[in-house]
Amino acid sequence: MDVQELALDAREIVRRFRRTHTNYHTRWPNRDAVPEGVTFGTPSEHPLDEDRLPAALRAELRAYKKAHPHHAITFLKHMRTVDGRPELVIEDRGELPSDAQLLILSQTVTLAACDSVRIVTDLFVARTE
């Protein structure tokens, strides 16, 4: 049985992203609050650029740039979760760009075997100008 494909509303997805966004510097105000095993830093400590993107996301970004040739893209945030738990969070204390300037890239890869399951999600946030 099929279920009808639901229409994607790009603006609504961006709006919903903003609605649930919380800067991790407010969640983890000092180093002691950072959960064990999590790498937490700022873009100045861990420079974010296109080279950090997984290959599939680089291809997506190339396609986006081709469609928007005059946009300059600045990466602001990178989060990696494994099985839903944070492993890497890189962001500064700044607010999100406006909806019109917000670019979100993500990739989720999975592994499933009889004795293990892993779900790894990489999420990048950038500003387009």
Add this chain to the structure above:
Amino acid sequence: MMAVGFQTIPYTFPGQVPNPDTNQPGIEVSAGDPDLPVIVLLHGTGGDIRDMIDPADAPVAGQNYDYDGAFPPPVTVGWSSYPGFGVWSCCELDPKKPVMSWRDVLSANQFATAAYSQVDPDGFLAPPGSPPPLGPVDELAVVMTELIRHFRDETRFVLLGHSRGGLLIRKFLRDHVKLAERVSTVITLHSPHTGSELANLADTVTAGVTWLQGEIGTLATDALGWLLALAQSDAYLEMAVGSPFLTALAAGEQPLPWINYFTFGGVSVRLTRIRSWVYTPDSAFPRWHTPPFLHRRMVAEVPGISPVANTLPPTIDELTEGRGDLLTADSRDRLSFAMHQTNPINHAEALWHPTIQAQVLNILGVNVPVPPADGVTSFWW
């Protein structure tokens, strides 16, 4: 169901037993203006008195799905480590909506009514055998005799029959002309006067419902099991197009000159939507949060099988949108000597839809506006 003051008139009829569900041992008569005619309410195949007094609770008539109602808003499920997409849960039918029975509507307009559960509701109107056992037609004669005794001499009666109830009226008028002298008006609601192809194609209907059962399991039985049961009943065999019963009923049939005849037919086969809870599209997009996926679910209609019964093969007019009402075809709901009205409603809706109820009130001399049949979700009187 509106609270109506009524009394029960017992009557004796061989084979008539109280309905265990309704415990209804006689004729339920509701009070009304003595100067107005008494409306005798006759249910259809497989039904009972509840069709006419509480259709939402009736086993066959209880198909009051709110198929025009808005879907509920999306519901937040919670955060998750994986993207949510596809089906959350499947499937469900539309919820039922409140409806007003014929007795409620007529009582609200000061008409006295009489209703009862017919003997052998899914059997024959003319039972086979020699001599034939007494059946629903003989029973109606007993009921009318009791009603005539109960009301004033000048009281006239309106016979209002749903589905097979309309054929019951015709056979009664033919067999009991003396009793018919007290009848002023006949109104039939979606009655297959020239038959229904449903009985002729019971196998096709079975195949359609079986296919649907493979798709959505027991929900198909909930939605259409009653249709299957009716299609395979003796009553529908008797009402098959070209059946000996219908041929004999129509042979030489003349309208009784003191009676006004009205027929109604329906041309909608829409009954209910098949709904599924699915993940909203944004459930597949990660957020700046751990875990990163916020699952929400929403209701969507399942394509291919929804709405029911529009997706059944329209092999016969009865099952074709614009021609039939699920059980009867509008073209076969007519009598040559009756005024006819067609509405875009299904077979069960003839038991509660405000449009047809307003049209009947106008026939009875109550001047009320007739709401459009499409998109009506509430009552206005």
